[in-house]
Amino acid sequence: MNSAVFEIGKFARLTLLWLCIIFGAVWGVSWSIGVLLPAVILSQSGESGRFWAQLLQALVPVVAVALFVPLNTCYMVLAERRLLALFTVRKGPNRVGPDGAFQTVADALKLLLKEEITPRGADLLMYTLAPVIFFAPSIIGVMPLLAAVSGNHPLFTPVNLPTGVFYILAVSSIPVVGVVMGGWASNNKYSLVGALRSAAQAISYEIPLLLSIITVCLLAGTLDFVQIADNQRGSLLNWNILGGGALTHLGIGSPWWSIAAALLLAACCILLFALYVICACAEVNRTPFDLPEAESELVSGFNTEYSGIKFAIFFLAEYTNLFIVSTFAAVMFLGGGHAPFPGLEDACISGLRGLLAAWFGACTPFQLGWLVNSLVNPATVSQVFWIIVKSYALVWFASLIRATLPRLRIDQLMDYSWKRLVPLALILLIAVTFLKELV
Amino acid sequence: MVPEMTEELRANKLKTDEMLINMGPQHPATHGVLRLILKLDGELVKHCEPVVGHLHRAQEWQGQNRTWFQYQALIDRVDYLSGMFTSWALARAAEKIDDVKVPLRAEYMRVIVAEMNRLTSHLLWLGTFGIDLGAMMGLPFYPFREREELLDLLEAIAGQRMMFNYIRIGGVQNEAPPGWFARLFKFTGSFPDRIDEYEAILSNNPIFLKRTKAVGILPRKLAIDYGVTGPTLRASGVALDLRKVKPYSVYDRLDFAVPVCNRDGDTYDRYMCRIIEMHESNKIIRQCIEQIPGGTADVLREKRKACSACGKANCPHCGGDLAIMVKKQNAGLRVKAGEGFAAVESPRGVLGCYIISTGSDTAYRIKWRNPSFSNLAVLPELLLDHQIADIMAIFGSIDVILPDVDR
Amino acid sequence: MLGMVGRAAEGFYQVCRGLWTVFKHSGRPPTTKEFPDVMPELPGAFRGRLALAVNPETGEHLCISCRQCERVCPDKCIDITAHKSPQTGKLELIDFKIDHGLCMFCGLCTEVCPTSCIINTSDFEMSEYSRGALIYDLKRLTLSQEESAYYFAKKDLPPPKPKAKPAPKPEAAGDAGESLAQQPSDVSQQPGPKAEE
Numbered sequence A: 001m002n003s004a005v006f007e008i009g010k011f012a013r014l015t016l017l018w019l020c021i022i023f024g025a026v027w028g029v030s031w032s033i034g035v036l037l038p039a040v041i042l043s044q045s046g047e048s049g050r051f052w053a054q055l056l057q058a059l060v061p062v063v064a065v066a067l068f069v070p071l072n073t074c075y076m077v078l079a080e081r082r083l084l085a086l087f088t089v090r091k092g093p094n095r096v097g098p099d100g101a102f103q104t105v106a107d108a109l110k111l112l113l114k115e116e117i118t119p120r121g122a123d124l125l126m127y128t129l130a131p132v133i134f135f136a137p138s139i140i141g142v143m144p145l146l147a148a149v150s151g152n153h154p155l156f157t158p159v160n161l162p163t164g165v166f167y168i169l170a171v172s173s174i175p176v177v178g179v180v181m182g183g184w185a186s187n188n189k190y191s192l193v194g195a196l197r198s199a200a201q202a203i204s205y206e207i208p209l210l211l212s213i214i215t216v217c218l219l220a221g222t223l224d225f226v227q228i229a230d231n232q233r234g235s236l237l238n239w240n241i242l243g244g245g246a247l248t249h250l251g252i253g254s255p256w257w258s259i260a261a262a263l264l265l266a267a268c269c270i271l272l273f274a275l276y277v278i279c280a281c282a283e284v285n286r287t288p289f290d291l292p293e294a295e296s297e298l299v300s301g302f303n304t305e306y307s308g309i310k311f312a313i314f315f316l317a318e319y320t321n322l323f324i325v326s327t328f329a330a331v332m333f334l335g336g337g338h339a340p341f342p343g344l345e346d347a348c349i350s351g352l353r354g355l356l357a358a359w360f361g362a363c364t365p366f367q368l369g370w371l372v373n374s375l376v377n378p379a380t381v382s383q384v385f386w387i388i389v390k391s392y393a394l395v396w397f398a399s400l401i402r403a404t405l406p407r408l409r410i411d412q413l414m415d416y417s418w419k420r421l422v423p424l425a426l427i428l429l430i431a432v433t434f435l436k437e438l439v
Numbered sequence B: 001m002v003p004e005m006t007e008e009l010r011a012n013k014l015k016t017d018e019m020l021i022n023m024g025p026q027h028p029a030t031h032g033v034l035r036l037i038l039k040l041d042g043e044l045v046k047h048c049e050p051v052v053g054h055l056h057r058a059q060e061w062q063g064q065n066r067t068w069f070q071y072q073a074l075i076d077r078v079d080y081l082s083g084m085f086t087s088w089a090l091a092r093a094a095e096k097i098d099d100v101k102v103p104l105r106a107e108y109m110r111v112i113v114a115e116m117n118r119l120t121s122h123l124l125w126l127g128t129f130g131i132d133l134g135a136m137m138g139l140p141f142y143p144f145r146e147r148e149e150l151l152d153l154l155e156a157i158a159g160q161r162m163m164f165n166y167i168r169i170g171g172v173q174n175e176a177p178p179g180w181f182a183r184l185f186k187f188t189g190s191f192p193d194r195i196d197e198y199e200a201i202l203s204n205n206p207i208f209l210k211r212t213k214a215v216g217i218l219p220r221k222l223a224i225d226y227g228v229t230g231p232t233l234r235a236s237g238v239a240l241d242l243r244k245v246k247p248y249s250v251y252d253r254l255d256f257a258v259p260v261c262n263r264d265g266d267t268y269d270r271y272m273c274r275i276i277e278m279h280e281s282n283k284i285i286r287q288c289i290e291q292i293p294g295g296t297a298d299v300l301r302e303k304r305k306a307c308s309a310c311g312k313a314n315c316p317h318c319g320g321d322l323a324i325m326v327k328k329q330n331a332g333l334r335v336k337a338g339e340g341f342a343a344v345e346s347p348r349g350v351l352g353c354y355i356i357s358t359g360s361d362t363a364y365r366i367k368w369r370n371p372s373f374s375n376l377a378v379l380p381e382l383l384l385d386h387q388i389a390d391i392m393a394i395f396g397s398i399d400v401i402l403p404d405v406d407r
Numbered sequence C: 001m002l003g004m005v006g007r008a009a010e011g012f013y014q015v016c017r018g019l020w021t022v023f024k025h026s027g028r029p030p031t032t033k034e035f036p037d038v039m040p041e042l043p044g045a046f047r048g049r050l051a052l053a054v055n056p057e058t059g060e061h062l063c064i065s066c067r068q069c070e071r072v073c074p075d076k077c078i079d080i081t082a083h084k085s086p087q088t089g090k091l092e093l094i095d096f097k098i099d100h101g102l103c104m105f106c107g108l109c110t111e112v113c114p115t116s117c118i119i120n121t122s123d124f125e126m127s128e129y130s131r132g133a134l135i136y137d138l139k140r141l142t143l144s145q146e147e148s149a150y151y152f153a154k155k156d157l158p159p160p161k162p163k164a165k166p167a168p169k170p171e172a173a174g175d176a177g178e179s180l181a182q183q184p185s186d187v188s189q190q191p192g193p194k195a196e197e
């Protein structure tokens, strides 16, 4: 027993280390080019520097994402391997760096240095373009989420769109083009079968996914991420997974049908969440829906022939997509950056504020105090913290699923989507529309 | 020239070509080096042709060019997942020719190690079956953990983990080391719970049921026609288990059940058969440990110390049935002239060995009857009109091991 | 409709049971053996690299050049060079070569050796950069006195008789093999000194 606890402790340590690296880096860089540099420029050149200062500030979201994606993938791959190791009574990679923390960095370097092989007869242009097309949407798609993740921090407000949800859904259907291109261009029958499977799967699972998201949007009454997240402020009961506040409106005097409707609504929303998780698994090709790369059948599916940096890009995109759907779920269903219990969030913020005051209180009169305050905004920290916890909890759950479930067959996959999930999604859509009015 | 529009063509105007795909010999799921030439219509298998022989090592020929003593060490490699059974088949055939009565204690030892070997083989099968179905991470490792314990035990008694060279003509190689029986007994105590855990993951999982139920149905008649044996046959409703129908060794003294499915077996039935067989093997091992004449090795060792060199032929501690070998082997081991066939029930089916001996120190002719070979032969029939994904489910469920096919 | 809901619920329950079983395993001790850091404890019967033992007490080489092992080896990977010493008229070992690249570690040679000279050690790390380096000669094969003592204890072999009296011709290799094989191989539970280290 002891050694297992030891392993879990090691995993926790490693997670802390990596989260510090990822978010420290992103935070620091965003702050330096979004706050520090513009401040310096403005103080040096006054009004004439305003253009440059604004340009730098506009660049912040792009730089943040570009930095975040590879770092986060490094951590996620490592975390998944360690988690799978825990689930399968092993130890996992623990050689490179402390506790094997830099194993994935080493792997990434290895992949970048590896020879790139293009199979004979491959369509070179498509073959090269496929990973790019597969990967680009993850970078573009993650943008509107940034505002919600950072609690509408002024630096990230510009990327928030009033129709952010639709934007993400539109963008997220692009990667399948990359998969089909890659599979076709590889001149390999396994790749081709994998790519075609992927196309079929993406089309069938997009529909219930969309329907479930639309239902949540209906419930929330907006397509704006920041607003959706804000609507769920308060406590667990306000989260969309429990009916988006339907339960909190109930009082002693509520009529019975209102109570019943609220309870039913909550049940419907839990089902919606389950629906979303299933479809999201299929969208990002995770077990039990990993047919496009079904290892035991199709060798490695659409990326059989890819090696070196192109394979690395596929890999990067896959894990980024997993993270995006997790964050998406956290924002849409699990209350975004808000704590699960009333008061907890305020406690977080005031505690942090107190801590800051204690540490940097002495500096307040000086410039440094301002800098620190602009660097660490307690409200933002609390938001980011909760959203990280929720997203990685979902990633953890995806790993657990991966460790357990076998894979569906392609026809069963289709059956499942068209005959079970789509009707369920439609029923839920109608049910939620009515119940929402009743509450 | 425009092809004539037949009724059939009109019905489905969109005509697609069949795709020829070469699965293996290097494919992650063909369990070694099997090559399947598949004709696919979309995802449907229209034709399948297994190409075997990539692992041919002339095991039969080697028997005619090595002395008996040397050949015993080689035949573990025929079926490397169940080496005990190949040794046992050879030993039984040779003993039949030689008219040797193997001491009872040796027979019990043989049953114990063989059933352990059956467990390791089934455990490995369970893990790889999980992989075949796409349960990539969780399932493979739990059976392997148990297999590791068993292999450690086998290593302690036989010297190696897979190439045991333990069952010899006339007995077994050596006594168990101290503490071995206690370890084994402890393992058998906790093992059924472990099997239940595997079952909790897989047996009732809806995805697993969808993937295996009514997939790859092997009708009784077809199975008999192709000479399929082992759990694959029993899942199709034929109660052929040599341990029951023609009890050899001490199987007639043991109480165990042979799972037989009373309908045309599908992939799920074959899975279930093996799971139940693991329970039964575990039971057999426990019974053997309790029944073994002379008690466990530690007990016997103590008793023997007390009456060292009493010299009596049937001393209750050191004589007669308590030996582990009729006559110690040496390099000049010979088998009398004659011919004989003996078969054992290996994890994959009936494993037979046919020997012609001229009385010299090498065999004149040795022929193996390998279960995997016949079981593999039925694969093309099973795969017809199934999906690509089912290939692996079905192939995994008939539990073929390629070196056994190719010898 | 109701049946469908029932089946869905049942399926959901079963999936959860599977997930829970897997999750439970994260609290179980890992089975990983961190090999180069932690050496495995191998049983005495383990058939690893071959070596020639010396008499643990006197340090004499135990091989009497009887060539039993050379003859029995299925792979023909033992090569013994010996000659009759002109002074004493006894067989004298000049060189002993084992090609570990060919050897399949069947242990037959150790079973037939009349003096328990050739033994399987617990060493299994024998990677080399060339095949030639896998051919071990007499010097690399011969164990030191302590190592021999360790393996004699671990394998529970009968202590060799000192060579003082003229070694009898190994007339009955079988008999000697018998006494060898009847001895139960022993898993030494005590952490003995690691011979290779």
Ligand code: SF4
Pocket (backbone or CB within 6 Å): C050, C072, C073, C074, C075, C076, C077, C078, C098, C102, C103, C104, C105, C106, C107, C108, C109, C110
């Ligand atoms: S172990 Fe076997 S193969 Fe190796 S040298 Fe001895 S007899 Fe030959």
Ligand code: SF4
Pocket (backbone or CB within 6 Å): C062, C063, C064, C065, C066, C067, C068, C069, C070, C080, C112, C113, C114, C115, C116, C117, C118
């Ligand atoms: S059998 Fe033993 S004594 Fe004889 S030559 Fe071989 S090692 Fe030497």
